[in-house]
Amino acid sequence: MSNSISTSRFTCTLCTRSRSYKTKCGLQRHETIKHKEHNILPSHILPLPNYELDHVKKVIVWEIQKRLKKHHRTVGNQVFSLHCSENAFVGIFGKYLTRYSPCGNFYQCHFSGDNSYNILTNIFNDAMWGERDYGNGQLSWVKLVDEMNCNSRTELYIE
Ligand SMILES: [Zn+2]
Numbered sequence: 001m002s003n004s005i006s007t008s009r010f011t012c013t014l015c016t017r018s019r020s021y022k023t024k025c026g027l028q029r030h031e032t033i034k035h036k037e038h039n040i041l042p043s044h045i046l047p048l049p050n051y052e053l054d055h056v057k058k059v060i061v062w063e064i065q066k067r068l069k070k071h072h073r074t075v076g077n078q079v080f081s082l083h084c085s086e087n088a089f090v091g092i093f094g095k096y097l098t099r100y101s102p103c104g105n106f107y108q109c110h111f112s113g114d115n116s117y118n119i120l121t122n123i124f125n126d127a128m129w130g131e132r133d134y135g136n137g138q139l140s141w142v143k144l145v146d147e148m149n150c151n152s153r154t155e156l157y158i159e
Helices: 024-034 050-066 086-096 116-124
Strands: 099-101 106-111 131-135 138-141 154-158
Touching (some): 050 086, 050 116
Antiparallel strands (some): 106 154
8 A cells, every 4th residue: 555645736738848836826827927928729729600700799799889888977997708618719819819828728818009999890890899879979989998008908808
């Protein structure tokens, strides 16, 4: 009979030289410091048909527009979440990922600055994605804030 201590370690799959950590937290911390710009897609992503991606895009636009209220008191940052598959998220935003974390299995992409509205127009294939017209000259719209000028930004995040 042998007393064995658990030797399972969390290994960084991004480092060429093997680095492993006692805890998942340790590995996540390492990834955040050393690989925060890693945005290469994992191999398990499967392509989805366009009609499925189009459906998710419509749901996202609908969720954005629902948050465009007509009262000035609702001005400010908005956060929402919705369920979609990893394949769908990557299918829609894969070209614009700023980070993929193999350890945490999450993706990030940021849209900020002048051209971001147009990029999202192309992604959603909908020029009106960030506007809601209440009639009588009342229009609510999405404002993407430049990261250089402000700490806030539009961030899409899947976990
Ligand atoms: Zn590493």
